[in-house]
Amino acid sequence: MFKRRFYISALIFVFLALGGLAWWLLWSGEAAQPLSPDREQGALAAPDGTLSKVLSHGLYQAVHNPRDGLLYVASAEMAPDVRGGTIYQLDPQTLDVKGLIHTDEKNFGLALNAAGDALFVTNSLASAVTRVGLSDKGEVRRTRFTDKSRDSSSLGARTVRYDAVRNRIYVGGVGDPGVIWVLDAESMDLVATIGDAGKWVTGLLLDPEADRLYAANGDGEVLVIDLKEDRIAQRWKLAGEAEALPLNFALDHKRKRLYVTETQHEKTVFVLDASDGKVLQRLPVGDAMDVLYDPARDELYLTHREQGKVSILDGETHAVKAAYSLPTHPNSLSLGEGGQLYVTVKEPFRLYTTRQNLLAPQYYASTRERVVRIDLDKAAR
Numbered sequence: 001m002f003k004r005r006f007y008i009s010a011l012i013f014v015f016l017a018l019g020g021l022a023w024w025l026l027w028s029g030e031a032a033q034p035l036s037p038d039r040e041q042g043a044l045a046a047p048d049g050t051l052s053k054v055l056s057h058g059l060y061q062a063v064h065n066p067r068d069g070l071l072y073v074a075s076a077e078m079a080p081d082v083r084g085g086t087i088y089q090l091d092p093q094t095l096d097v098k099g100l101i102h103t104d105e106k107n108f109g110l111a112l113n114a115a116g117d118a119l120f121v122t123n124s125l126a127s128a129v130t131r132v133g134l135s136d137k138g139e140v141r142r143t144r145f146t147d148k149s150r151d152s153s154s155l156g157a158r159t160v161r162y163d164a165v166r167n168r169i170y171v172g173g174v175g176d177p178g179v180i181w182v183l184d185a186e187s188m189d190l191v192a193t194i195g196d197a198g199k200w201v202t203g204l205l206l207d208p209e210a211d212r213l214y215a216a217n218g219d220g221e222v223l224v225i226d227l228k229e230d231r232i233a234q235r236w237k238l239a240g241e242a243e244a245l246p247l248n249f250a251l252d253h254k255r256k257r258l259y260v261t262e263t264q265h266e267k268t269v270f271v272l273d274a275s276d277g278k279v280l281q282r283l284p285v286g287d288a289m290d291v292l293y294d295p296a297r298d299e300l301y302l303t304h305r306e307q308g309k310v311s312i313l314d315g316e317t318h319a320v321k322a323a324y325s326l327p328t329h330p331n332s333l334s335l336g337e338g339g340q341l342y343v344t345v346k347e348p349f350r351l352y353t354t355r356q357n358l359l360a361p362q363y364y365a366s367t368r369e370r371v372v373r374i375d376l377d378k379a380a381r
Contacts, residue, residue: 067116
């Protein structure tokens with residue numbers, strides 16, 4: 001039991017370190033807040049035009065589903081004495097809660113299949129990935145991974161990406177060394193394991209046109225994966241000999257620009273030549289966590305967790321077109337239909353200590369976290 005608690009605490013610490021979150025000490029006996037919002041609770045409109053909805057403890061990624069028109073938000077429900085997690089189904093305009101999917105594991109990363117009838121969810125603390133059917137039957141299929149780090153701890157599944165061409169999913173394993181798991185998206189059978197992927201596989205990005213998968217790791221590398229052979233074809237050292245922790249990617253196909261965020265050491269966005277990894281530019285934007293590129297608008301979207309804001313950049317010049325203050329820690333980005341940008345906003349974590357877990361305290365969200373909608377058609381320019 002102690003070993004499992006220590007592993008969970010250490011893994012959460014790694015996930016927090018990737019985002020630079022602050023934490024405080026919380027002793028048991030402190031008043032707990034409600035875990036879930038009232039389904040009728042309204043969203044809050046701000047003067048800058050954003051709309052916010054407070055949901056639960058431990059929000060992570062979100063994805064909009066064109067099939068049913070709903071916004072799905074993964075929650076790990078990181079509160080004391082709470083097991084399992086939730087996937088919220090929100091109205092994409094009002095952010096009203098339209099449904100809940102309760103899960104027996106805690107949820108972090110999200111991806112959607114091409115048909116829009118299945119979600120892929122990483123259960124990071126359980127070293128697993130789950131396929132959640134969105135039809136009436138709601139079939140659930142899960143694969144648990146058995147790979148271990150050098151210290152014999154389990155690897156945490158962080159990012160998941162869906163490949164519509166091969167009907168596969170790719171899952172990054174956080175550990176030392178890390179791996180990339182390749183699974184059949186229907187059966188959830190493990191097809192291949194790409195090893196030697198460096199410490200802490202963080203972000204993943206598919207490039208179907210080039211038959212590539214880009215992966216980032218804690219050794220400061222960008223890995224180029226050949227999807228035909230499921231092998232590492234190239235390794236690009238992002239900052240040379242300097243320390244770097246690349247996190248997430250975006251790709252401008254037209255200009256062959258690969259964007260890579262770094263929030264811990266270099267605190268910038270690297271702009272690479274997507275063909276050979278040459279560093280073209282370092283954007284002077286400060287720390288950056290998530291990044292998205294919208295070719296239709298030719299805009300780049302960034303979350304800055306330490307700065308507590310979201311930036312909109314011109315896709316050609318990288319000039320800042322707009323910025324939104326969204327404290328405390330804007331985290332993940334998702335694009336929806338009709339020019340809607342969704343942001344999950346996290347709060348500081350607390351270290352929860354009791355007499356029972358004194359030697360292996362747990363990390364929990366200090367309060368309920370929120371989802372924010374930005375209407376890009378009305379964004380301040």
